[in-house]
Amino acid sequence: MSRFGREADSEPEFGDAVEEDSGSAAEHLGTEASKDGMVPAEAFALLGSDTRIEILQAMLDANADATPVGFTDLFERVDIADTANFNYHLQKLTGHFIRQTEDGYEFRHPGRKVVSSIFAGTLTDHAQLGFFPVAGSCHTCGGDLHGWYVDEVLSIACVDCTTVLVRYPFPPGGIDERTPEELLQAFHHYVRHHYCMAADGVCPECTGPVETEPAYEPTDGGDFDVTVEHTCQRCGYELQSSVGVNLLDNAEVLLFHSERGIDLSTEPFWHFEWCVSDAHTEVLDEDPLRLRIDIPCAGDELHVVLDETLSVIETARQEQLSY
Ligand SMILES: [Zn+2]
Ligand SMILES: [Zn+2]
Numbered sequence: 001m002s003r004f005g006r007e008a009d010s011e012p013e014f015g016d017a018v019e020e021d022s023g024s025a026a027e028h029l030g031t032e033a034s035k036d037g038m039v040p041a042e043a044f045a046l047l048g049s050d051t052r053i054e055i056l057q058a059m060l061d062a063n064a065d066a067t068p069v070g071f072t073d074l075f076e077r078v079d080i081a082d083t084a085n086f087n088y089h090l091q092k093l094t095g096h097f098i099r100q101t102e103d104g105y106e107f108r109h110p111g112r113k114v115v116s117s118i119f120a121g122t123l124t125d126h127a128q129l130g131f132f133p134v135a136g137s138c139h140t141c142g143g144d145l146h147g148w149y150v151d152e153v154l155s156i157a158c159v160d161c162t163t164v165l166v167r168y169p170f171p172p173g174g175i176d177e178r179t180p181e182e183l184l185q186a187f188h189h190y191v192r193h194h195y196c197m198a199a200d201g202v203c204p205e206c207t208g209p210v211e212t213e214p215a216y217e218p219t220d221g222g223d224f225d226v227t228v229e230h231t232c233q234r235c236g237y238e239l240q241s242s243v244g245v246n247l248l249d250n251a252e253v254l255l256f257h258s259e260r261g262i263d264l265s266t267e268p269f270w271h272f273e274w275c276v277s278d279a280h281t282e283v284l285d286e287d288p289l290r291l292r293i294d295i296p297c298a299g300d301e302l303h304v305v306l307d308e309t310l311s312v313i314e315t316a317r318q319e320q321l322s323y
Pocket of ligand 1: 138139140141142143158159160161162163
């Protein structure tokens, strides 16, 4: 799952257990794979073909919910001439979205839920948001980004390496009458304000008091994985974030960017690696805890040191780095 996001009920149905008879698609997963199955980005990659979407649609049309659908029946319903090609796509879906039985093909539970989200279920009015391209590129591999909206959770991930940049619940009202670009802008504001509110001690869910604390774990490479945990003392709402995203309303960070022509209040935060990963965050000292985040912009860098309460205690600029 995404390392940064809301913890509670934010892991949607894509992550359901992959059964023993499942195909090999999960085998080449990177570290983002959840322990019990496929990550959403992988699910997206598997669905990134019109033929596969058509096959799933044909399964629905053939009432695969009631009885398994035979290969020939399915083949005839899909607009494809070549059985080998058809079979190739069918096999890609088998294991995760559908399963093959003696009587034919039927939906697997996660597959059925994904399909209903796309075609007929909770998102009937927003079918176009099943999967959509998102501007920007993956910080890890440079790949294209796509977003999807399922069960009121909006996710943005790389289609190539499956890294999830953002995953956050977003009420369906936020989608009405917005183009995907407008939706992404609204999502940026919504999530950014939630993180900043939580960091300021106000629960985005119930406005109760929130405790925020950095959490870090040593990695095999001698480095640290650093996250920030926000917990509402009243309703139990839990939010996990990067260190960087908590600085989106910091005056010095805002100024550093605006001087370089970037307005952090409107530029989607997932465009910045320091906001969606801990790649720019370092543990300087463990007792007392001191974290440093290095924020690059236009060749310059802003170093921000935070204490154990995530208060900024020092900033320094390093200008015109020679890369
Ligand atoms: Zn990538
Ligand atoms: Zn709360």
